[in-house]
Amino acid sequence: MVSWTCAILLIASAIWAGTVENSSENLARCLADPTRNDGVRIKVFQEAQILNGDRPGSLVVRERGRGAGVQARLEGADGVSPGTNTVTIVGIFHAPDILRVEELRIHEGRNMKIYFSVPVVFLLGIWLARGFRLTRNGLEAR
Amino acid sequence: MPDLVGHIAFAAITRHIPGLEVPAETPKKHPGRATLAAYYLGAALPDLLTRPFHISMPILGPYLEVWHSPACVLLWGVLLGRMFVAPRRAAMLAALMFGAANHLVLDLIQKHIAGGYLFLFPFSLTRTTLGVLWPEQTVILSAALAAVAILIVRRRRPDSVSSPISG
Secondary structure, eight states, X not given: OHHHHHHHHHHHHHHHHHHHHHHSSOHHHHHHSTTTTTTOEEEEEEEEEEEEOSSTTOEEEEEGGGOTTOEEEXXXXXXXXXXXXXXXXXXXXXXXXXXXXXXXXXXXXHHHHHHHXXXXXXXXXXXXXXXXXXXXXXXXXX | OOOHHHHHHHHHHHTTSTTOOOOOOOOOSSTTHHHHHHHHHHHHHHHHHHHHHHHHOGGGHHHHGGGGSHHHHHHHHHHHHTTBOGGXXXXXXXXXXXXXXXXXXXXXXXXXXXXXXXXXXXXXXXXXXXXXXOGGGHHHHHHHHHHHHHHHHHHHGGGGGGSTXXX
């Protein structure tokens, strides 16, 4: 009963928080109705990356956490290079697909954090295997 | 998010702070090994619940981020705590939650121009942090914490059985 209650609360929390987050002003919503959202201030931070645009020297930001094809052309991001690091951008959306940058932060070393974290997960697995054994009743301390 | 190296190192340091003890357990063959494993699992738990999905399936990010909040981590702790065998379940749950608290404290120091953590969930969906370090600066912090943790563990090893969460 306790387990089921926790599981239901966790699923409900995820649905609630995700729905609220996705219904806030964001790049995907602006792109869905560019004219209406012209001039809206948005935050782009859900696994966003800066990539090369279709014209030489142009940049786009793609926010993978909002779905496929959610990307906008960047203006005011002088001196920024495309890369694999994730970014956070606060800016003003302009129709049809332009994001004028007000604040931009590149998360340098984010990939390094992920690579360094993988061995820790394995270490954790070893600690757990050394600390517990699986029995019919659950995890029992060794 | 400081990386898991930083979180585990921070947990290794704080488990030696007097007064932050996890309830004692009856030592068996390996004193405290299970408690220590549960404690370190807790120290990584908020990221383990969210980051693999966030990175591999970013579309789930907005939904699963909430599992990084204290309220949801507590629910996960209770859920995972049910997996431990009954007589020591409370001790394991305490160790797990103490580790998770360590994790959340370290995440709280970060600074964001947008994004951040839902620490106040379910009372608010506002993203809050204390705004001390940018996420990229925590790479250096992790290295420093790992160095301090190694020094402490090496110094404490002879009397490790008497440490708060002995290993």
